[in-house]
Amino acid sequence: MSDRQKSGLRTVLLTSVFYAGVGLTLAVAQTKTPGEQPAPPEHGTQQTQAARQVNGNITDQQRLQADKDTDNWLLYGRTYDNQRFSPLKEVNAGNVAKLKPVAIVQTGVAGSFENSPIVYDGIMFVSTPYDHVLAYDATTGKQLWAYEPNLGYTQLCCGPENRGVAVADGKVFVGQLDGNLVALDAKTGKVAWKTQVGDSRDAFSLTIAPQVYDGMVIVGTSGAEYPTRNYVEAFDAKTGKSAWRFYTIPSPDQPGGKSWSGDSWKTGGGSVWNNPAIDPQRGLVIFGVGNPNPDNYGDDRKGDNAYTDSIVALHVKTGKLAWWCQEVPHDVWDYDADAPVVLLNVKDKDGKEIAAAAEAGKEGQVFVVNRDNGHLIRKSDPFVEQSETMWTKPPTDGYVNIYPGAQGGNEWSPEAYSPDTHLFYVQGTNESWEYSGAKPDMTVNGHLRLGGVLQPITPNGPMELGEPGANAHKSHVDGAIEPTGDLSAVDLDNGKIKWQYKSDEPMLGGVLATAGNLVFAGEMNGDFDAFNAQSGQKLWHFNLGSGVNAPPITYRVNGTQYIAVAAGGNAANGNPVLMKEKGQNFGDAIGIFAMK
Numbered sequence: 170m171s172d173r174q175k176s177g178l179r180t181v182l183l184t185s186v187f188y189a190g191v192g193l194t195l196a197v198a199q200t201k202t203p204g205e206q207p208a209p210p211e212h213g214t215q216q217t218q219a220a221r222q223v224n225g226n227i228t229d230q231q232r233l234q235a236d237k238d239t240d241n242w243l244l245y246g247r248t249y250d251n252q253r254f255s256p257l258k259e260v261n262a263g264n265v266a267k268l269k270p271v272a273i274v275q276t277g278v279a280g281s282f283e284n285s286p287i288v289y290d291g292i293m294f295v296s297t298p299y300d301h302v303l304a305y306d307a308t309t310g311k312q313l314w315a316y317e318p319n320l321g322y323t324q325l326c327c328g329p330e331n332r333g334v335a336v337a338d339g340k341v342f343v344g345q346l347d348g349n350l351v352a353l354d355a356k357t358g359k360v361a362w363k364t365q366v367g368d369s370r371d372a373f374s375l376t377i378a379p380q381v382y383d384g385m386v387i388v389g390t391s392g393a394e395y396p397t398r399n400y401v402e403a404f405d406a407k408t409g410k411s412a413w414r415f416y417t418i419p420s421p422d423q424p425g426g427k428s429w430s431g432d433s434w435k436t437g438g439g440s441v442w443n444n445p446a447i448d449p450q451r452g453l454v455i456f457g458v459g460n461p462n463p464d465n466y467g468d469d470r471k472g473d474n475a476y477t478d479s480i481v482a483l484h485v486k487t488g489k490l491a492w493w494c495q496e497v498p499h500d501v502w503d504y505d506a507d508a509p510v511v512l513l514n515v516k517d518k519d520g521k522e523i524a525a526a527a528e529a530g531k532e533g534q535v536f537v538v539n540r541d542n543g544h545l546i547r548k549s550d551p552f553v554e555q556s557e558t559m560w561t562k563p564p565t566d567g568y569v570n571i572y573p574g575a576q577g578g579n580e581w582s583p584e585a586y587s588p589d590t591h592l593f594y595v596q597g598t599n600e601s602w603e604y605s606g607a608k609p610d611m612t613v614n615g616h617l618r619l620g621g622v623l624q625p626i627t628p629n630g631p632m633e634l635g636e637p638g639a640n641a642h643k644s645h646v647d648g649a650i651e652p653t654g655d656l657s658a659v660d661l662d663n664g665k666i667k668w669q670y671k672s673d674e675p676m677l678g679g680v681l682a683t684a685g686n687l688v689f690a691g692e693m694n695g696d697f698d699a700f701n702a703q704s705g706q707k708l709w710h711f712n713l714g715s716g717v718n719a720p721p722i723t724y725r726v727n728g729t730q731y732i733a734v735a736a737g738g739n740a741a742n743g744n745p746v747l748m749k750e751k752g753q754n755f756g757d758a759i760g761i762f763a764m765k
């Protein structure tokens with residue numbers, strides 16, 4: 170073990186002792202100080218932690234009006250438009266410097282922690298890597314129940330990720346890595362029903378946070394690094410019975426079907442692994458679609474390859490296609506459109522305000538489309554560095570180095586939009602990737618089919634992914650940049666970057682914007698930061714001991730505003746190699762912060 174690693178280990182041990190101390194002091198403070206405002210009658214102001222009852226009875230009506238519900242965080246992106254904006258402002262740019270942890274919860278499951286919790290009526294619902302689900306008192310971190318699945322066989326490209334649960338009508342819905350969608354009783358965490366969405370032996374998995382709407386649970390499948398034909402599927406929330414399924418790769422007779430040569434559409438990829446937005450007024454479900462397969466070798470799938478790397482809208486009642494807009498035609502770089510689509514209004518070139526949908530792609534720009542027809546309104550300026558070699562076809566007799574690569578740009582990180590500042594906040598990674606192409610020897614269901622080598626590189630060498638060929642492959646690092654990250658505020662009315670914060674490591678996990686003129690986001694070194702939403706000035710940070718690579722949320726219980734975020738690091742795309750180099754470890758923490 171190098172000195173550097175040793176000192177990293179020591180820091181983590183010391184900080185965890187510190188956290189335990191914080192938890193203790195605050196737990197005592199909690200019993201002494203009842204909430205400032207009367208609690209809901211079923212709880213009572215003198216309620217102890219143990220008395221808090223789990224209530225997951227969020228109704229359709231409540232979800233539709235989630236924007237008016239200032240206290241709760243009812244949906245993945247807080248509201249169906251996925252803006253991740255909260256009107257709470259007790260914590261604001263003027264006082265955030267005094268923000269303190271009130272509890273640091275440890276879930277017991279360390280690993281790539283990407284969860285965005287749901288909070289309802291003082292209860293926080295969390296999912297961990299490997300799909301454990303836990304219910305906590307959202308003010309103290311006291312655990313109320315836990316679901317520990319016996320996962321079946323899994324075949325995963327990028328780690329044991331779970332991005333979150335959905336809570337509706339007394340149930341908690343979790344997509345599992347083994348391809349199952351499971352409904353839990355929200356009061357107890359016991360399984361109510363379980364449905365297989367995709368066969369894990371064929372490399373289908375669920376890492377997505379499900380969406381819930383109008384009696385349905387909607388999920389998409391991961392698996393596009395394997396020869397799959399992926400889909401989005403809606404299930405009856407009461408029974409788990411399939412309501413509709415939409416294949417993200419059209420057959421030849423469907424719209425866009427001619428954009429695949431031969432039979433390539435049958436195994437064309439097109440994963441969907443981030444939470445869809447819902448436009449209730451238009452009756453649309455809108456989401457991003459992942460890469461085509463094979464990833465780097467496109468000669469056997471000639472054409473644009475619809476609907477991969479696209480923003481896609483379906484009629485939510487039937488699952489029928491409404492429109493799509495492709496960000497990257499005929500992708501050979503694994504440029505999934507994999508961040509949540511955000512619904513917002515922007516000005517068109519004539520200054521007219523129009524309903525839009527936006528997604529910040531892996532290729533490093535925000536795509537803004539008209540929500541009525543999917544027409545591209547504009548692309549933002551790049552929010553990461555783009556190499557001159559970008560868009561070079563991976564050669565079969567050599568290699569090409571490109572940035573951004575398959576980690577983005579924006580990796581899957583949920584963006585935020587503040588209607589107060591009219592700015593769109595997005596994280597980004599500057600990282601070189603080495604690509605080469607190779608015609609796959611054969612196609613075997615459930616076996617990786619990358620069509621060559623793609624791997625992140627630093628100026629010092631490869632960050633090996635352990636994928637076939639990557640380890641054995643001699644890497645070339647000429648032109649490689651040091652991996653770094655940024656957080657950008659983008660004006661989507663003109664596509665310009667208003668401010669940008671730079672981080673020493675890739676930034677991924679997601680952003681929260683609040684009416685307190687604040688933006689919260691994490692860094693891989695464990696820092697959880699608050700910025701002035703207008704100016705980008707960093708106002709506060711707290712180190713959570715391992716990478717804050719998850720989306721923060723905020724909520725209010727008994728009149729107190731809390732901010733929470735998961736911290737565990739990230740296991741995808743060579744990030745464990747980077748973390749090891751810097752002496753950083755995987756973790757299992759959820760930090761809960763307040764002004765008290």
Ligand SMILES: O=C(O)c1cc(C(=O)O)c2c(n1)C(=O)C(=O)c1cc(C(=O)O)[nH]c1-2
Nearest residue numbers: 327330376391392393394440442459575741
């Ligand atoms: O195409 C796919 O099916 C798929 C799925 C996932 C996933 O489900 O996590 C990732 C990717 N692709 C991917 O390309 C990628 O870079 C990636 C990073 C991560 C992560 O959790 O940090 N997941 C995934």
Ligand SMILES: [Ca+2]
Nearest residue numbers: 393459460505
């Ligand atoms: Ca992918």
